């Protein structure tokens with residue numbers, strides 16, 4: 762995996778994996794989830810709706826998850842939902 766790939770997300774005050782974000786958090790959002798869409802596809806669509814520029818995350822992680830790359834993670838970081846390491 763490339764160093765700049767999305768490794769996880771920072772949402773509210775914790776680090777969360779893509780699977781938990783998609784399966785546990787996004788279903789509570791007021792959006793449609795097209796079949797087969799990846800977590801990133803869904804986030805891109807929703808960010809557009811909210812007017813957030815995901816490449817310049819000036820928005821709060823309490824409002825929308827921030828992307829994290831592998832270089833931004835520490836070895837001890839785990840998903841706060843499933844406790845899996847990244």
Ligand SMILES: [Zn+2]
Pocket residue numbers: 777778779780781782840841842843844845
């Ligand atoms: Zn997880």
